[in-house]
Amino acid sequence: MAQGIFGLDRVYKKQVQNVKNDNFDSWPESAIYGYFGGGDTPPYVTTVDRIDFSNETLSSPGNNLPQARESLAATSSSSYGYFGGGFTVSSVATVDRIDFSNETTSAPGNNLPQAKSGFAAVSSSSYGYFSGGFFSPPVTRYSTVERLDFSNETLSLPGNNLPQARSGLTGVSGNSYGYFGGGYVSATVSLVDRIDFSNETTSAPGNNLAQAKSGSATVSNNSYGYFGGGQEPSFVATVERLDFSNETTSAPGNDLPQARESLAGLSGGASYRISGSRTYGYFAGGLIDTGPPAGDNVEFNTINRLDFSSETFSLPGNNLSQARYRLSSVSNNYYGYFGGGASSPPITVYDTVDRLDFSNETLLLPGNNLPETLSLSSTVSNNSYGYFGGGVRGGFTTVFVTRLDFYSETFSLPGKNLDESRNALAATESNSYGYFAGGDDGGQNVDRLDFSNETTTVNNPLPYGKEGLAAFSSNSYGYFGGGSSPYTNRTRRLDFSNHTFSAPNNLLLSQVKDRMTGTESNSYGYFAGGDAPPPGPSPVSLDTVERLDFSSETVSLPGNNLPAARENMAAVSN
Numbered sequence: 001m002a003q004g005i006f007g008l009d010r011v012y013k014k015q016v017q018n019v020k021n022d023n024f025d026s027w028p029e030s031a032i033y034g035y036f037g038g039g040d041t042p043p044y045v046t047t048v049d050r051i052d053f054s055n056e057t058l059s060s061p062g063n064n065l066p067q068a069r070e071s072l073a074a075t076s077s078s079s080y081g082y083f084g085g086g087f088t089v090s091s092v093a094t095v096d097r098i099d100f101s102n103e104t105t106s107a108p109g110n111n112l113p114q115a116k117s118g119f120a121a122v123s124s125s126s127y128g129y130f131s132g133g134f135f136s137p138p139v140t141r142y143s144t145v146e147r148l149d150f151s152n153e154t155l156s157l158p159g160n161n162l163p164q165a166r167s168g169l170t171g172v173s174g175n176s177y178g179y180f181g182g183g184y185v186s187a188t189v190s191l192v193d194r195i196d197f198s199n200e201t202t203s204a205p206g207n208n209l210a211q212a213k214s215g216s217a218t219v220s221n222n223s224y225g226y227f228g229g230g231q232e233p234s235f236v237a238t239v240e241r242l243d244f245s246n247e248t249t250s251a252p253g254n255d256l257p258q259a260r261e262s263l264a265g266l267s268g269g270a271s272y273r274i275s276g277s278r279t280y281g282y283f284a285g286g287l288i289d290t291g292p293p294a295g296d297n298v299e300f301n302t303i304n305r306l307d308f309s310s311e312t313f314s315l316p317g318n319n320l321s322q323a324r325y326r327l328s329s330v331s332n333n334y335y336g337y338f339g340g341g342a343s344s345p346p347i348t349v350y351d352t353v354d355r356l357d358f359s360n361e362t363l364l365l366p367g368n369n370l371p372e373t374l375s376l377s378s379t380v381s382n383n384s385y386g387y388f389g390g391g392v393r394g395g396f397t398t399v400f401v402t403r404l405d406f407y408s409e410t411f412s413l414p415g416k417n418l419d420e421s422r423n424a425l426a427a428t429e430s431n432s433y434g435y436f437a438g439g440d441d442g443g444q445n446v447d448r449l450d451f452s453n454e455t456t457t458v459n460n461p462l463p464y465g466k467e468g469l470a471a472f473s474s475n476s477y478g479y480f481g482g483g484s485s486p487y488t489n490r491t492r493r494l495d496f497s498n499h500t501f502s503a504p505n506n507l508l509l510s511q512v513k514d515r516m517t518g519t520e521s522n523s524y525g526y527f528a529g530g531d532a533p534p535p536g537p538s539p540v541s542l543d544t545v546e547r548l549d550f551s552s553e554t555v556s557l558p559g560n561n562l563p564a565a566r567e568n569m570a571a572v573s574n
Contacts, residue, residue: 035061035098037083040070044088048098048105061103065096071117075128076100077150082108084130084148087117091135095148095155108153112146120171122178124197126150129158131180131195134167141165141185145195145202158200162193168214172225174244175383175431179205181227181242184214188232192242192249205247209240223332223384223407228256235259245384245451279574281306281519282316282356283528283562284338286569287325288541299323299343303356303363304563306528308521308573311547311558316361320354326375329570330386332406334358336572337366337386339404340374349373349392355409358574366409371402376423380434382451389436389447390422397421397441401449401456416454418447426518428471428478430496435459437480437494438466448499459499464488468514472525474550479507481527481546484514491548491555506554509546515567516542524549531567541565 036049046064065083072086081098085091093112098105112130119133119142128148134141143165147158162180169183169191178195182188190209195202213230220226225242229235237259241252283306287299301323305316320338327341327350336356342349351370354363370388377391386404393400399417404410418436425439434449444466446459462480469483478494491507494500509527516530525548531541543565547558 035081037065037074037096037098038069038072038086044068044070050103063098063103063105065105066107067092067094067096069094069117073119073121073130073133075121075123075130075148077123077128080150082128082148084121085112085116085119085133087136090137091115091117091133097153110153110155112155113157114142114144114146116142116144118167120169120180122171122173122180122195124173124178127197129171129178129195131171132162132166132169132183141167145200147200160195160200160202162202163204164189164191164193166191170216170218170227172218172220172227172242174220174225177244179225179242181209181218181225181240182213182216182230188212188214188230194247207242207247207249209249210251211236211238211240213238226252229259243384245382246453279308281308281521281526281571281573282336283517283519283569283571284320284329284354284356285324285327285341286517286529286566288564288566289531297344299325300564300566300569302564305361306519306526306545308524311545311560313560313563315563318356318361318363320363321365322350322352324350324352325566325568327568327570328374328377328379328388328391329572330379330381330388330404331572331574332381332383332386333574335406336574337404338570338572339370339388340377340391341570342375349375349395353404356572368409368411371411371413374402376425376440377402378425378427378436378439380427380429380436380449382429382431382434385451387434387449389427389434389449390418390425390439392423397423403454414454416449416456418456419445419458424467424515426469426471426480426483428473428480428494428518430473430478433496433499435471435478435494437462437471438469438483440467440485446494446501460501463492463501463503464490465514468516468531470516470518470527470530472518472520472527472548474520474525479518479525479548481507481518481548482509482513482516482530484533487512487514487533489513493553504553507548509555510544510557513542513544517569517571519571519573521573523551528571529562529566529569541567 046068048064050061069086069088074083083096093115097108116133130146143162166183166185169180171180180193190212192208194205213232216227216230228239237256284303301320324341324343329338339353351373355366372394375392377388388402399421403414422439427436436447444462447456448459465483465488467485469480471480481491489509489512490503513530513532516527527546543562
């Protein structure tokens with residue numbers, strides 16, 4: 001049950017720049033290093049080893065733990081890593097701290113309330129939680145949950161413990177919950193318990209591991225936690241996956257090459273992102289409508305990159321596989337997906353999906369396209385899935401919601417649809433819900449998609465204009481700008497806390513318009529391009545970029561517009 005390691009699912013303080021809230025969806029930068037601490041060779045050691053994620057080399061930072069021990073657990077804030085408990089001659093209560101800024105180790109002065117080893121740790125942005133474990137000798141197992149406050153490094157008992165005392169369990173952390181899986185009571189168990197970071201209550205989500213085991217290792221990304229290996233009582237190679245979006249467990253199909261227990265796992269190398277804390281926005285496709293005479297429209301395959309730090313545009317050099325407009329986009333931490341769209345004349349509608357790799361800005365066709373041709377759809381995303389709602393599907397306006405599984409890059413119909421058929425709608429999301437608003441061939445209804453169970457309900461209606469609006473979101477609000485039927489320059493603000501709309505006068509755009517595209521950075525939302533109604537400026541399509549400041553909720557023109565006027569684009573950001 002030697003665990004002796006933690007994975008940097010939380011990045012260093014020096015990497016977190018311009019973080020706008022404390023409710024972290026994920027982290028904006030990659031972890032630089034992972035640290036392996038303690039263990040049993042034998043004998044027990046104080047060693048701290050460092051892995052550099054940029055080149056995967058291992059080295060010694062030169063500062064070890066003050067006390068040699070094994071079967072310890074660890075957690076981390078943005079500034080420090082904490083190694084707690086463990087076993088020497090008997091279980092200990094010691095907590096040691098490693099400072100990420102200079103890699104020195106020290107004792108913060110506050111230890112666990114009880115000595116223990118063989119336990120698990122999870123963490124939110126504010127607290128680390130040490131749970132379960134045992135004291136030896138003699139063997140006594142615990143259900144206790146101890147809380148480490150990252151702000152002052154004090155430890156306390158929040159008062160809610162695991163439903164059952166056990167040791168040899170391991171933990172993974174999602175955005176809202178920590179999960180403790182497996183372990184040993186009088187025999188190995190498959191139990192999964194959950195701690196809710198918002199109120200620190202513990203419960204059983206109802207889905208356990210398929211296999212009873214203890215001494216597994218865990219790693220996680222934004223969508224899934226993985227429990228690998230363990231003992232039941234023989235050693236196993238099984239890897240089980242916990243889906244954070246619906247708390248179901250499954251076997252992804254690829255196990256460890258070798259059965260073993262008491263192994264350790266860390267997560268690193270991938271870019272974790274705070275919602276909105278991003279570097280670039282990418283605007284893809286679109287067309288320029290020059291007005292009468294008809295037939296002069298020109299579609300683009302171009303991708304333009306907006307650098308949020310300077311608000312300047314450039315060409316990353318890789319474009320869509322087809323020139324098209326009326327396409328839609330979803331994204332996770334690693335990729336942006338541009339799906340469907342149309343070209344004319346004559347009108348041709350596509351099912352094509354292009355994937356943009358954020359790490360190197362290359363585009364390719366992942367191989368799985370939309371189930372049918374689709375245009376004028378709108379999209380929302382969470383960590384696990386992208387959802388394409390409504391639009392013109394197979395030639396008809398639809399109520400269908402199509403789901404893209406980011407893990408397998410396959411499409412399916414979850415069976416939860418919009419309340420009415422519509423196209424040219426807009427959508428944005430909070431951490432918990434996606435909101436599909438307005439659209440043509442329908443009313444001003446807003447459908448709210450609950451990410452936890454994929455059910456849809458009718459939300460409060462959209463005020464003003466319903467067709468061709470654009471949307472983005474901050475942590476607290478969704479903003480729907482412009483639109484037609486009738487044309488408007490208003491931006492409607494959706495309060496995520498109560499699902500209600502308002503239309504403050506300080507959120508007026510510079511002109512009435514529709515068919516814009518929206519995306520957001522850490523501090524601002526951007527409405528780009530669009531179409532002004534006649535008698536508007538010539539050409540009818542616009543290159544204008546308008547910026548909404550989340551801190552002051554004012555709208556302005558930053559001064560750098562699209563390289564070419566266009567409308568009906570799609571956008572993603574990372």
